[in-house]
Amino acid sequence: MSPEAPPPPPPPAIAPSHPTSHRTSRRAFLRAGTAAAIGLAAAGCGFLPEDPDAHGDPDAPIDVRPDGDLVYFNWADFVDPAVFAGFEKEYGVKVVQSNFDSMEGMVAKLNAGNRYDIVFPTAKWAQRLAQGRRLRRIDHSRLRNAEAVFGRYDYFADPWYDKDSAHTVPFTMYKTGIGWRKDKVGDSLTGSWQDLWSDSVRGRVFVLDDRDEVLGMAALKLGLDIATGDDGDLDRITDTLKSLRPRLRGFSSDSYNNLLNGNAVMTQAWSGDMAAMLAQAKDPSVLGFETAKEGAPVNSDCYAIPANARHPGTAMLFIDWMLRPENVRRNIEYIGYPMPVGGSEDTYSAVVEPFPECLVTADDLRDDRFFRNGTPEGEQARDTAWTHVKAG
Known part of the structure; x- marks a missing residue:
């Protein structure tokens, strides 16, 4: 068969934020459906x-x-x-x-x-x-x-x-890093995931409402595999994130609006969302983005x-x-x-x-910091760890 070509206001407690801008992040509604994920992991291939x-x-x-x-x-x-x-x-x-x-x-x-x-x-x-x-x-x-x-x-x-x-x-x-308000925090950060723990931004920080991104961030900070399902590794990751939990304003994947409206002064963010902010920010110079020296997750x-x-x-x-x-x-x-x-x-x-820190190329993908599919047991262990992190 021959081919046929086609013709030519901020929340008072830790919770997801509510967008106020007329346009939202492309992943503004991302949530890590834990119960669904557990069921998928138990099914093997999902x-x-x-x-x-x-x-x-x-x-x-x-x-x-x-x-x-x-x-x-x-x-x-x-x-x-x-x-x-x-x-x-x-x-x-x-x-x-x-x-x-x-x-x-x-x-x-x-x-x-x-x-x-x-x-x-x-x-x-x-x-x-x-x-x-x-x-x-x-x-x-x-x-x-x-x-x-x-x-x-x-x-x-x-x-x-x-x-x-x-x-x-x-x-x-895309890749994942840290976005921040230069007018609130300063022109530069230290270049580490540790910046999310900074006392200067305590109570004004968000991390993504995404299991792999948050566990992966802590894994990179600790020098562990980004998609580890090892119980010992996950215990260390959970302990690390529990130390961050009281410092957070919330879990939200709407980094776009959180930074634009001042709901956050620092947030874990996707590179493309940061770049898209330029179209709406009244003064783009007040926004910054960095990828951490410990490594940045990449994805496609x-x-x-x-x-x-x-x-x-x-x-x-x-x-x-x-x-x-x-x-x-x-x-x-x-x-x-x-x-x-x-x-x-x-x-x-x-x-x-x-x-320029938002720039992503195919060469970045070769760094192989992708979230990979683990064993059913490993995926369920990650679900459990994420549940503990969210519960505080």
């Missing part, structure tokens, strides 16, 4: 037993053509609305949007039988989905613009989470088509649409995250120029 071929052979070639409206499932506010509108006009379809609040929540919806045409897992979750035969195989030769990714970014030609990128196309890249998101997608042809067209140079540039300017597509580098460099 998925309910199901006939992998219940909806046909997930490895069968996808006919790249409009075959219905696009049922889209992603973090909130992560694609420029104008890019959606252009896709709808180009192919005569509608984009039906839903948003998830965590990777666990995304998978829970898939396990419940919900059918989406395109989802956006992070690397470790893409690996789980692919291993569970829950994703359609993506033939890159059927995407006109795929060469701009795989011909320019060899890291993604065969990433650790998806051999030969057989089921995914990379979407964004992917486009993926679930095995039970009703409209995989439209999903393929959407991926290809998102890889068009003009759409890549527009979306990078909108979200502040780099998209690994050749020719977009200057656009991203311009976005992060005021915050």
Whole structure:
């Protein structure tokens, strides 16, 4: 079968903050669904037993053509609305949007039988989905613009989470660090995760409401593996975070608004959210971002088509649409995250120029500070540790 190319006010106690700005962080609603995570870990690969071929052979070639409206499932506010509108006009379809609040929540919806045409897992979750035969195989030769990714970014030609990128196309890249208000704290920090423990910011600090990010931060501070599931390591991590707990104002993944509205003077933050703040900050010079000398977690998101997608042809067209140079540039300017597509580098460099510390490249991914899938026992131990940290 020959390939068919597509046509051309702050909370009084420790709790998540409430956004006040008209635009939220792309991960503003991220929450670490602990109960869901425990259930997933207990299931081994993290998925309910199901006939992998219940909806046909997930490895069968996808006919790249409009075959219905696009049922889209992603973090909130992560694609420029104008890019959606252009896709709808180009192919005569509608984009039906839903948003998830965590990777666990995304998978829970898939396990419940919900059918989406395109989802956006992070690397470790893409690996789980692919291993569970829950994703359609993506033939890159059927995407006109795929060469701009795989011909320019060899890291993604065969990433650790998806051999030969057989089921995914990379979407964004990012790293985690510390954002702060220079007008409240000063022009520079010490360059260590220890800055979150500083007495000068006590009671005005947030960490992300995310299990892996918070446990990983403490692991790096202690010189441990970022995704350790060892009970002894996790005891040390929990003790370290308990010393931080009384200093916190809260757990929140809305670093974007917390810094802009002054709810936080220091926060654990994703690089892309910090870069996106430049579009709203009245005075960007009052904001700073650093990655810690002990190491920064890195990650990437992917486009993926679930095995039970009703409209995989439209999903393929959407991926290809998102890889068009003009759409890549527009979306990078909108979200502040780099998209690994050749020719977009200057656009991203311009976005992060005021915050050079936010710069993320494929070379950063080679540092291999990814959150990896552990054993069921290790994942459950991490869930338990996170529950103890949140409980104080």
